[in-house]
Amino acid sequence: MPGPTRPAATTERRAVDRDIVRLAVPALGALVVEPLFLLTDTALVGHLGATPLAAVGLAGAVLQTVTGLLVFLAYSTTPAVARALGGGDRRGAVHAGIDGMWLALGLGVVLALVGWPLAGPLVDLFGASPDVSAAATAYLTVSLVGLPGILVVTASTGLLRGLQDTRTPLVVATVGFVTNGLLNALLIYGAGWGVEGSAAGTVIVQWAMAVVYVRIAVRAARASGAPLRPGASGVARALRSGAWLFLRTASLRVAMLATVGAAAGLGTTGLATTQVGLTVFSTLAFALDALAIAGQALVGHGLGARDPSRVRLVTRRLVLLGIAGGAVLGVLTLAVSGVLAPVFSDSSAVRDALPAVLVLIAVGMPIAGYVFVLDGVLIGAGDARYLAIAGGVNLVVYLPLLWWAGGTLAGLWAVFALGYIGVRAVTLGVRAHRRGWIEHALAR
Numbered sequence: 001m002p003g004p005t006r007p008a009a010t011t012e013r014r015a016v017d018r019d020i021v022r023l024a025v026p027a028l029g030a031l032v033v034e035p036l037f038l039l040t041d042t043a044l045v046g047h048l049g050a051t052p053l054a055a056v057g058l059a060g061a062v063l064q065t066v067t068g069l070l071v072f073l074a075y076s077t078t079p080a081v082a083r084a085l086g087g088g089d090r091r092g093a094v095h096a097g098i099d100g101m102w103l104a105l106g107l108g109v110v111l112a113l114v115g116w117p118l119a120g121p122l123v124d125l126f127g128a129s130p131d132v133s134a135a136a137t138a139y140l141t142v143s144l145v146g147l148p149g150i151l152v153v154t155a156s157t158g159l160l161r162g163l164q165d166t167r168t169p170l171v172v173a174t175v176g177f178v179t180n181g182l183l184n185a186l187l188i189y190g191a192g193w194g195v196e197g198s199a200a201g202t203v204i205v206q207w208a209m210a211v212v213y214v215r216i217a218v219r220a221a222r223a224s225g226a227p228l229r230p231g232a233s234g235v236a237r238a239l240r241s242g243a244w245l246f247l248r249t250a251s252l253r254v255a256m257l258a259t260v261g262a263a264a265g266l267g268t269t270g271l272a273t274t275q276v277g278l279t280v281f282s283t284l285a286f287a288l289d290a291l292a293i294a295g296q297a298l299v300g301h302g303l304g305a306r307d308p309s310r311v312r313l314v315t316r317r318l319v320l321l322g323i324a325g326g327a328v329l330g331v332l333t334l335a336v337s338g339v340l341a342p343v344f345s346d347s348s349a350v351r352d353a354l355p356a357v358l359v360l361i362a363v364g365m366p367i368a369g370y371v372f373v374l375d376g377v378l379i380g381a382g383d384a385r386y387l388a389i390a391g392g393v394n395l396v397v398y399l400p401l402l403w404w405a406g407g408t409l410a411g412l413w414a415v416f417a418l419g420y421i422g423v424r425a426v427t428l429g430v431r432a433h434r435r436g437w438i439e440h441a442l443a444r
Contacts, residue, residue: 016310016317020294026166028290030157033173037205040181041198044188052195055135058126059199063143066111069253072245073104073151074158076238078293079300079380081162086304094226097159098217099234103242104155108148115144139199146203149210156213159220161297168216172209180205244384251391255398259416262406269349270409276350277357277413280340281368284329284361288369291322292376299380308438311381315432318373326369333362357413364417367425374428381441383431390427397423 041060045052077100084093115122119140123133157169180202187197221228256278263274295318302311337358341351378387398420405411405419431437 012313013317016298016313017321019298020291020314020317020321023161023164023166023294023297024290026170027161027293028287030166030170030173031286031289031293033170033177036177037180037202040177041184041202044181044184045195045198048188048194051129051131052135054128054132055139055195056198058123058128058132058136059140059143061126062122062140063147065253066115066147067150067154069246069249070104070107070151071154071249072242073100073107073155074161075245075296075379076100076241076384077155077158078161078296079382080238080241081159082164082297082300082380083162083304083382085163086301087306089304091224091226093162094159094217094220094224095231096234096238097155097162098221098226098228099231100155100158100238101152101214101217102230103235103238104151105148108151112144112147115147116141119144135195139195142196142199142203146206149203149207152210153206153213156210156217159213159217161293162300163220164297164301166293166297172212176205176209179208241382241384244388245379247388248384248391251388251395254395255416255420258399258402259406259412259420262402262412263409266407266409266412269353270412272350273353273357273409274412276341276354277361280333280358281361281417284333284365285368285372287329288322288325288372289376291318291325291369292372292379294318295373295376296380299377300382303381303438303441306442308442311438311441315377318377319370322369322371322373323366324369326366329369330362330365333358333365337362353409356410360410360413360417364421367418367421371421371424371428374425374432377432378428381437382444383437383441386431390424390431393427394420394423 041056045056077097080096080100081093084090084096120133120137123136123140126133126136128136153172160166160168183204184198184201187193187201188195191197193200218228220226259278260271260274263271266274295314298314299311302308302314337355340358341354375387398415401415401419402412405415
């Protein structure tokens, strides 16, 4: 059977590009808004003094670790919903998302109950002064009340992404961010609650966002005829996939912690410069993660529709856009590498060291773009087990490289920006470009 004509192929390619942009642009906005919650808390609490500011920093590190590891609640929900939707089963798609939300609520309640008596010991592990530890424990204890809510929000975002809707999460996140800033200012300064007011304001907003998402899910369930009660098989399936994605995310966290640990051995300048470098790298990653989210939704939908040619086209276009986007970000980073240092530090040593780090980040950005989009493609294909195994392989290669070449700042960043990202490109590329991987995904 002859393939599509050139005009038809061009039309199909443009349609895929429009779908990618339609999903990726709002997703980028939501990704940018999310970390602003903690930044708002930090800025508002910063005017209370150094002790409250340090306390929010410690408690925030614990909370970010927990929520970062549990991002699988979105990543496992999105492809499950998208696949059912692509197969024409909207009822099943909505029910898969509701199962994910029930799992999120259950995990959130359990972790909050476990976390309350452990809040103090966890904070004490940082070895801060008694007054900082006491304030951090108070902030963390109050914040744990909101953990179930924020995890429900995470899973709900996965539901909407799977339904090919990334605009609603952007609207909810934006309204939540503005409300969070106003409420926290009122409770911190107006009510005089200090650090506890900051945590309480964020908790209220997190639960309000969860309620909004629950209402959206209930409306979708009623419209499609999906049940609101959790399905045992669906929750178990989400938990199995989530467990593999948890291991995949944990491997990324270990790599980051190992990089920071190696930087700590380089002294204050090395650690401070690395912190700035990781901040820049993470910021650039937001743009590329937006493409990955589009990949999760579109690949899952294409597999559900039993349309392997569309999945291949989506993958090809995402790879091209990821590499091109990474190259553009790299060029922009190079352009500002010589003038960005004063924005982050007054230390002359850090300002002298940072440009070389930024150059290495810039050189590695096209590879990073390739990695992030393939990560999204394979998550969308439900290939969580492989991603977990690949994460372990990546660490086996990266950690010895870091030990061998991480004795200098340039060596450390060459190993991270090119070595670690490079080995991830190999392990993901081997899978995604292997013949028959789509057929294998269809058979799951």
